[in-house]
Amino acid sequence: MKRAAPTIRDVAAAAQVSTATVSKYINGAQRFSPKVEAALQSAITSLGYKSNPLAKSMITGRTDTIGLSVLDITNPYFSSILKGANRVANDRGFSVLLIDTEETPSRERRTLEELARRVDGMIVFSRMREHEMTWMAEIDKPLVFFGSLNELPLPTFASDDHGGAFMLTQHLRLLGHKRFAYLGFSKSRRDEERLGGIRECLGAAGLDLAIYDAEAPSLLEGERLCSSIVLGSGGPDALICYNDLMALGFMKEAANLGVAVPRDISVVGFDNIPYGKYTTPALTTVDLQSERLGAAAMDKLLAVIRGEPVEKLTKIAPQLILRASTLARRG
Template sequence: MTIKPPTIHDVAAAAGVSTSTVSKYVNGIQRFSPVVEAALKSAIEALGYRSNPQAQSMITGRTKSIGLSVLDISNPHFTAIVKGANRVALAHGYTLLLADVDETPSRERSLLEALSRRVDGLLVYSRIPEEEMSWMIGLGKPLVFFGRLEHTQLPCVSGDDRRAGYMLAQHLVTKGHKRVAYLGFSRSNRNRERMDGIRECLASHDLSLLVFDCEAPAAVASELASASIMLGQEPPDAIVCYNDLMAIGLMAGIQSLGFRVPQDISVAGFDNIPFGRYTMPPLTTVDQQSERMGEVGMHKLLTAIAGDANCDVTTLAPQLIVRSSVQGRVE
C-alpha cells in the first residue's frame, strides 16, 4: 500500500486555517499571529509536510536560485568568487547554479540565456564587450556584473586593477628593477587597466614597459612564452604577469631554460591564489579579495531581487603580497 505524502490541504485542515494561509506561511510571504503560526508549525511537524519547490515557484514567482557565470572554474580566482557567493546565497536560502564558459566567449550567450530561465537573478563575470551586452540586460533578470562598465547602468563589483598594477610596479622599482616587462592577456577587459597602472608607475621613474601577450590566461600558455621573453637580446630583469596562473607557468618555463627566479629575473602576478605561496620560490602577487568579491556581488544581487537595484560600483582595495619571487637588484 502506497502512503501519499501530506498536502497543503492536510496542513490547512490540521491547523484550522485556509490553504492560502499555509502557502503564505511556508513561503515567507506573510507573518501571522503567534497562535496561528504555532498551529501551523505544529501541524507541519506532526504531518511531516514538505513544500514542493516547483509549487512554491508557481505561487511566488521565485525559484530561490541564483545563476553565477564564471570564465574558468579551474582558475582558483573564480573558485574563490564562487565560494564567497555561495556562502551568502546559502545563508539567505538560495541555491547557486554555476555556468562555466571555459574561456570561450561564443558559449556565453547560450549558457546565460539557458541559466536565466531557471533563476531569480544573475551574477556575471564576462569578457563580452560592453557595447555588445544589450541582450544580457534583455534577459529581464536582476543582474550584477563583475568588473567596471562605462555606460551600462548595472550594479558592479570590481577590483582596482590600475592601482594593483601600480603597486606591483612600485615594489619592483623600489627593489632596483629597471627593465620591467608585462605578460598580458589582451582579450581581457581588465588587462588594459593592469598594464596602465604599471606604465603610470614606471613613467614616474622615467622607465618604459616591455609588453608581451599570451593566447590564454593559463600556465601552459605562459610557459610556452618563456623562451621568447628570456632568449631575446635584452631580457627583462622583472616581469609582471596578468594573473598568478600565468606567473606560475612562466616561472616553470624560465627555470627549465636554466634561468633562476629571482636571481636572474623577478616574477609577480595578480589574484593571490592559494598555490602561489607554495611555488618555488613563493610568488609575489596582489590580493584582489576574490572571495570577498563573490560575497559582495551576491549581497548586491539579493538587494536587486528585493526591488532595490542600486547601480553603483563597489571597488575592493588590492593588497600587495610580498614573497621571495621578487629580489632586489644591485647595479
C-alpha cells in the first residue's frame, strides 16, 4: 500500500509547533529562534515533506517564476538568450516559463497578458513598434524589454546593433569591397539600427547600398532571395545579412547557382550562432553576446522585482568574429 505524503500537520507535530508556524517558516514569512528553526528543518527532512508551490503562491503572492517571451525558439539566437537567463534564474531560486510568439505580433498582447498572471515578472521580445505597445507599460508586473525605447517607461536591455553593423561594414571596406548589398528584415526595429550602422560607414566612403527585404529572418528567405541578389547585372561583391540564418540560407543557394563564397561575393551575418563556424566556408559575423544578454536581462528583472533602482537602458557591446566567408578584393 502506497504511503501517504506527509502534510504540514505532520511537520507541526514532529517539531512540536503550530501549523501556522510551519507555514510561516516554509514560506519565508517570518524568522524564528535557531532552536525552533532547527526543529522545523529536522522534521521536514526526516519526514521528506515537500511544500505545495500553488499553495505557497496563494499565501505569498509569488510564484518564483519568470516569464520569457521570445520570437522564435527555433532560432539559435533565442536559445542562447534562454540559456543565459535560465542560468541566472536558477541560481536565484526562480524557474523560467518560456513563451514563443512565433514571429506573430497579432498574438503578443493576449499571450503576454495571460503570462503576466502566472509569473512574478517578464522579459519580453517583440516585433511591435513602440506606438503599438502602450498597453505593455500598464501590465501590473515587473517587465524588462529587449531593445531601445524612446518614450515607454520600461527598463530595457539591448545589444549595440548600430555599432556591430558599423564594425562589420568597416571590415568589408578595408578588404576593398565597393559594391554592397543588405539583405534585411524591415519588420524588426533592430533592422533600422543595423541599416543605420551600415549606411553611416558607407556614407563616409561615398559608397552606395542595394537593399533587399525578407519576409522572415530565416534560412528559407536567405535561400529564396539569393538569385535576385547575385544574378542581376552589376551585382554586389559584399552582402551583409540581417542575421546568420539568412546568410547561411543564401550561401547554400549560391553554391547551387555556381556562385562561390567568398571568391565571387563575401557574405556576413549577425548573431554568431553555433552553426556558422561549421559551414564551408565558415561565416564571418557579429557576436551580439546573446547568452550574456539573457543573463543581464534576468539580473535586471530580478533587481526590479526586489524594488531596487536600475538604469533605463543596459547595452552590451558586440564582437566581430572573422572567418572564411570574406575575402580581400584587388583593385
